[in-house]
Amino acid sequence: MKATRDAYGEALVQLGERKDIVVLDADLSKSTKTATFAKVFPERFFNMGIAEANMMDTAAGLALSGKVPFASTFAVFAAGRAFDQVRNTICYPGLNVKIAATHAGITVGEDGGSHQAIEDISLMRTLPNMTVIVPADAIEAEQAVKKAAEINGPVYIRLGRSGVPVVHPEDYDFRIGKGNLLADGTDVTIVATGIMVAEALEAKKILEQEGISAAVVNIATIKPIDKELLVSMAGKTGAMVTAEEHSIIGGLGSAVAEVLSEEYPVPLKRVGVKDVFGRSGKPKELLEYYGLTAKNIAIAAKEVLSKKRG
Amino acid sequence: MVEKDLALEDKAKVLRKHIVKMIGEAGSGHPGGSLSVIDIVTALYFEVMKVNPDDPKWPDRDRFILSKGHAAPALYAALAEKGFFPVEDLLGLRQVDSHLQGHPDLKKTPGVEVSTGSLGHGLAVANGMALAGKLDKSTYRVYVVLGDGELQEGSVWEAAMASAHYKLDNLVAILDYNGLQIDGPVEEVMDLGDVGLKWQAFGWHVISIDGHDFEQILNAFKEAETIKDRPTMIVAHTVKGKGVSFMEHGVEWHGTAPNEDQVKKALDELA
Numbered sequence: 217m218k219a220t221r222d223a224y225g226e227a228l229v230q231l232g233e234r235k236d237i238v239v240l241d242a243d244l245s246k247s248t249k250t251a252t253f254a255k256v257f258p259e260r261f262f263n264m265g266i267a268e269a270n271m272m273d274t275a276a277g278l279a280l281s282g283k284v285p286f287a288s289t290f291a292v293f294a295a296g297r298a299f300d301q302v303r304n305t306i307c308y309p310g311l312n313v314k315i316a317a318t319h320a321g322i323t324v325g326e327d328g329g330s331h332q333a334i335e336d337i338s339l340m341r342t343l344p345n346m347t348v349i350v351p352a353d354a355i356e357a358e359q360a361v362k363k364a365a366e367i368n369g370p371v372y373i374r375l376g377r378s379g380v381p382v383v384h385p386e387d388y389d390f391r392i393g394k395g396n397l398l399a400d401g402t403d404v405t406i407v408a409t410g411i412m413v414a415e416a417l418e419a420k421k422i423l424e425q426e427g428i429s430a431a432v433v434n435i436a437t438i439k440p441i442d443k444e445l446l447v448s449m450a451g452k453t454g455a456m457v458t459a460e461e462h463s464i465i466g467g468l469g470s471a472v473a474e475v476l477s478e479e480y481p482v483p484l485k486r487v488g489v490k491d492v493f494g495r496s497g498k499p500k501e502l503l504e505y506y507g508l509t510a511k512n513i514a515i516a517a518k519e520v521l522s523k524k525r526g
Numbered sequence: 527m528v529e530k531d532l533a534l535e536d537k538a539k540v541l542r543k544h545i546v547k548m549i550g551e552a553g554s555g556h557p558g559g560s561l562s563v564i565d566i567v568t569a570l571y572f573e574v575m576k577v578n579p580d581d582p583k584w585p586d587r588d589r590f591i592l593s594k595g596h597a598a599p600a601l602y603a604a605l606a607e608k609g610f611f612p613v614e615d616l617l618g619l620r621q622v623d624s625h626l627q628g629h630p631d632l633k634k635t636p637g638v639e640v641s642t643g644s645l646g647h648g649l650a651v652a653n654g655m656a657l658a659g660k661l662d663k664s665t666y667r668v669y670v671v672l673g674d675g676e677l678q679e680g681s682v683w684e685a686a687m688a689s690a691h692y693k694l695d696n697l698v699a700i701l702d703y704n705g706l707q708i709d710g711p712v713e714e715v716m717d718l719g720d721v722g723l724k725w726q727a728f729g730w731h732v733i734s735i736d737g738h739d740f741e742q743i744l745n746a747f748k749e750a751e752t753i754k755d756r757p758t759m760i761v762a763h764t765v766k767g768k769g770v771s772f773m774e775h776g777v778e779w780h781g782t783a784p785n786e787d788q789v790k791k792a793l794d795e796l797a
Contacts, residue, residue, distance in 0.1 A: 238661070259661070260661065262657065262692075264684075264688060265684075265687065265688070265691075267681075267684035267687070267688070269646075269650070269681045269684060270650045270653075270681060270684035270685050270687075270688055272650075273647050273650030273651045273653075273654065273681070273685070274650050274651070274653045274654040274657065274685075274688065275654060276640075276650075276651050276654060277640075277650065277651040277652060277653060277654015277655040277656075277657070277658065278654040278655075278657060278658050279654070280632075280639065280640065280651070280654070280655060281654065281655050281658030281659065281662075282585070282658065282662075283658050283661070285654075300644055300647075301647065301650075301681075303644075304641070304643065304644040304647065305640070305641065305644075305647045305651060308631075308641050309631070309632050309633050309640075309641040310633065
């Protein structure tokens with residue numbers, strides 16, 4: 217178990233060998249894990265205080281001057297509070313700013329609904345020029361951070377607070393825009409992102425015991441989404457379930473629905489936060505409370521199977 | 527001290543004519559704030575800043591950010607006259623096939639450094655550029671023009687704090703203090719209080735000038751260069767619609783284009 221934010225902090229320090237990498241934070245460097253970079257490369261770390269909007273625009277200015285800035289804060293502030301900065305000053309001109317937002321989703325836990333971003337994927341993927349990546353584990357997070365630094369343009373990387381199981385092998389090769397078929401199946405495809413990928417793999421086991429063969433796809437890049445893989449899996453299994461630690465409105469479920477309805481309509485069920493805000497609790501308790509578990513994914517899979525046309 | 531610069535006054539007059547003509551042709555736009563800021567923009571582009579139209583991305587160039595992006599015609603007029611693009615392009619302002627957007631767009635227009643339009647962004651972007659300049663030990667300076675109504679945006683003050691915190695003495699902000707915003711006089715819509723004192727309290731070196739007096743404008747920029755470890759704010763007292771009698775002090779000219787007769791009358795006055 218390792219949190220994706222920890223992998224981010226480590227990847228940043230490795231990236232720091234590149235002199236054009238600069239890091240900004242808004243008084244959360246210990247939590248977002250940029251503090252390690254700050255210690256190793258203090259001259260290239262800028263604490264902008266509790267002023268997320270200011271941080272995003274400053275990052276834009278640094279990008280316009282040839283730097284590759286990583287700006288970090290909690291997802292709820294990065295995507296919400298600083299939205300106008302991200303929209304108008306970063307995405308509109310397509311600037312090379314990387315937003316690494318931690319503490320996304322309900323697994324923030326005890327801090328409660330005010331701090332649990334359940335709409336950030338939705339907000340970020342609606343912006344032209346933006347790439348949106350949601351790593352499933354520490355291995356993918358490290359690679360996503362490094363790959364984000366290699367492309368020119370704005371990237372939103374969604375990271376979590378809590379530890380998540382490792383689902384990828386050490387030699388995994390993450391590619392932006394490419395989904396990953398983690399386990400094949402014939403009856404239904406579970407498309408998951410972020411921490412729900414591990415739950416999807418568990419759901420596959422549950423379904424297997426009931427004689428249902430489920431494929432599991434990790435969509436780490438929500439935008440641009442891997443249409444080809446989604447359409448091919450829809451064709452192969454004829455039914456789909458999405459799973460995300462995010463509102464069912466506007467996130468992975470919506471993105472998949474958009475692709476399927478236009479390219480290859482099959483029955484679809486979305487597992488996610490059902491248009492409500494979060495609350496305080498332990499991360500595991502909250503996942504149960506909001507129905508974001510392997511069990512819920514398995515139930516959704518069975519429901520969607522019943523709608524499958526013969 | 528800098529002597530009265532007639533060449534700059536003549537240049538500003540040419541730019542004023544461009545502003546009136548292009549907004550008239552477009553049928554929409556913001557003449558009042560473009561005319562109030564044009565003397566400052568003229569001084570920067572034709573005297574103060576090191577820029578090269580043949581190499582717009584020259585790394586050591588000085589940077590200009592029009593944070594009050596609605597005064598885009600002022601910036602476009604200066605860029606065209608400076609040679610960043612043909613003067614004829616100006617009449618395409620706001621047209622679908624033109625690179626001259628209603629608000630500055632760095633992707634479309636040569637010489638535009640930052641895309642602006644949503645208020646309250648420019649100063650923080652300027653901070654980023656000034657920080658990069660310090661990191662790279664470059665000598666370039668960053669100039670950013672803010673509107674007075676724009677100071678009502680809280681993000682301006684976040685940025686003001688950061689410029690002082692990082693001791694950005696390679697940064698100069700200019701306030702186009704024309705006293706009018708869309709809904710009326712600034713002090714009636716949302717009183718700014720003592721603007722100079724506010725910036726001082728935020729750790730800035732503050733210079734107060736008449737924003738239409740080139741001697742004062744140039745001296746302020748010279749003074750700013752001597753200030754170390756602090757950013758400089760030049761509070762430029764200006765007149766909205768300056769140079770066109772029927773537009774001066776008129777809040778209705780914030781975002782209204784002159785009609786054909788009004789364009790002609792304005793151009794006659796500026797002749």
